[in-house]
Amino acid sequence: MDLLDYYRGRLSPRRLRVLIRHLPRESALVRALHGDVADWGITEHLLAGAVDELAVGNWLFVTANSDENADRPERPRPVPRPGVEEEEEVVATTPEQLAAFFGAPSPGGGR
Structure with missing residues (x-):
């Protein structure tokens, strides 16, 4: 042509x-x-998603089967993808914060 x-x-x-x-x-x-976005098609995105889910599943298994007093492993980071900004770290909500949000008595005996 x-x-x-x-x-x-x-x-x-x-x-x-x-x-x-x-x-x-x-x-x-x-x-x-x-x-760089051109390098990633649907197949690469699906594979990265599968790797991320497998890593989280392994992390959950290790965390659930670890001794209570043992140091918890860090949550796995997702596979970097072109064109996608890295997300901020998620901070876990405490039971007291959940109780306050839903208007229930706090588990610690407050309210």
Whole structure:
């Protein structure tokens, strides 16, 4: 395919648009337009999600089966994905905060 055919009148604007829109994600144009995001398709996102869930499952298993006095392992970090900002660390809610939110007596005997 010669892109000069567009200027010679042998390649319609519609056909050129279709060719550009269906370029493979490995093409130089797609990489220039989208950067690192172009490297990740649905398969890579699904695999990263599966790895993240497996890591959390293993972490939960180890945490649940550890001695109460043992140091708890750190929660696993998700696989970094291009174009997605790293989330802030989630802070666990205390039973007192939950009770206050729902308007119930706190488990510690307050209220």
